[in-house]
Amino acid sequence: MPTNLRYVNDAAIRKTLANALETLPDEYLICRGQRHRFNLEEDFHVPTSATLVGRQAKAAGDIERHFRCERCEVLRIERYERTRDGIVPAGGALYREYPDGYVLSGLGIPRGVKPSGVVQSEEFRRSMSKVAKAARKQSRSRAS
Ligand SMILES: [Zn+2]
Numbered sequence: 001m002p003t004n005l006r007y008v009n010d011a012a013i014r015k016t017l018a019n020a021l022e023t024l025p026d027e028y029l030i031c032r033g034q035r036h037r038f039n040l041e042e043d044f045h046v047p048t049s050a051t052l053v054g055r056q057a058k059a060a061g062d063i064e065r066h067f068r069c070e071r072c073e074v075l076r077i078e079r080y081e082r083t084r085d086g087i088v089p090a091g092g093a094l095y096r097e098y099p100d101g102y103v104l105s106g107l108g109i110p111r112g113v114k115p116s117g118v119v120q121s122e123e124f125r126r127s128m129s130k131v132a133k134a135a136r137k138q139s140r141s142r143a144s
Helices: 011-019 026-033 052-062 119-141
Strands: 040-047 062-067 075-083 086-090 094-096
Touching: 026 052, 026 119, 040 075
Parallel strands: none
Antiparallel strands: 040 062, 062 075, 075 086, 075 094
16 A cells, blocks of 8 residues: 555556546646635634534634635635633635636546646646647747
8 A cells, every 4th residue: 555645656647647637727727736825814713603614623623714715715724622721723724715627526536536646747748738729829030
């Protein structure tokens, strides 16, 4: 059993992921390859029952802070709990409201598996494709 799925090197999984990434919108690929770019959306607050994010949030703490990715618009929820001295992070961050098409589900890729290099390879492919396209455009305009 793999001990660290994050760096699993299974060829079939790599191929499946590479194929799925080919049609991912640019901004989602950037978020996957270079992390999200979060802006504060809602500062520290006590969530009301309407905004609580399920049992986990209730169990972890009673204070949240929300961030929104400016590229893909995923919501990051930081959770905190009160102590005598103030607050401390509790339970880790939750990610909610992924945009349609961001999550690659139904492909048989176990959750959390990110074969190293696959995302970067797709970023590289697109980057080189843009360079080639720009070069073709330049040579066409020179020829006319
Ligand atoms: Zn993002």
